[in-house]
Amino acid sequence: MRKEKVISNYSGWSDYALSTLAGRILKAMQETTAQANFPQPNPAITVLEPLVNDYITKHEIASRRGSALEISQKNESRDALLNALRSLAHYVNEVANGQLSLLLSTGMVLASQPSSTQAPTMVEKVQLRDGRLSGQLRLDFKPVKAAWEYEVEIGTMASTGEIVWNKVVLTTSSRGNVLSEMEPGVRYCVRIRTRNGKGTGDWCEPVSLIAR
Structure with missing residues (x-):
């Protein structure tokens, strides 16, 4: 054995x-x-x-x-x-x-553990909602099985209609992510992509919400 x-x-x-x-x-x-x-x-x-x-x-x-x-x-x-x-x-x-x-118990990777043969797939069912406090947004999405972490990019809408991405947050959870320090009255856009040892997935379609 x-x-x-x-x-x-x-x-x-x-x-x-x-x-x-x-x-x-x-x-x-x-x-x-x-x-x-x-x-x-x-x-x-x-x-x-x-x-x-x-x-x-x-x-x-x-x-x-x-x-x-x-x-x-x-x-x-x-x-x-x-x-x-x-x-x-x-x-x-x-x-x-x-x-x-x-x-x-060490958190290390088993040599016999099967690895993903490709980069993880795109995140789906992204929901952006009001947080509990003013200036907060709550982010939830469907977890991706092969993902080790999620890269969350936050941006605002320019006068030209183009999204200006200016902040990145990394998380390992697909539920209950709180995005703080949002300016009330500003519309924020969020997109997510996945990562694992084989690479990075595609960005999901952006979702947006006006912070309160």
Whole structure:
């Protein structure tokens, strides 16, 4: 029987997918259960946490502006994180010794886990409604099974009728997303696309609502 283990090499993953995964792994390893199962992780959580946070921050900066310096800094941070995840995976596989419940508690990806063969499909049934407070909008949509995260782009309508997209929000939930700091009386447009390890889906058709 094949022994279960987690993947140690995430170098082929996109920046968006790696950013989401790294955050998930860090959160899982900080849980009481994982700390009990893996008391001496390599690297230590105190070492892993700043590496994850540094990469996520630099990835967000590089993805929005993308100067040569910012991309270079992001890539250096990515390499450091990949090395740390490789070491952590080796430690986890050694301690877990094939025990599935232990492996799953780390948030890492099983080597035997089937992967999506293509980028996720388009989001459907998008609803934009008033939030509980003035200046808030609530966003709900039908979840996409193969998606790891959703990129929500927010914009306003120019005098020419063209939508000016000026803000991006990332979420892993399809329900109860609250978009805040909206100016009352302004019509806001929202569109969504999906992401997973294989790529990015198409944008959905924009929906709009006037903030109250």
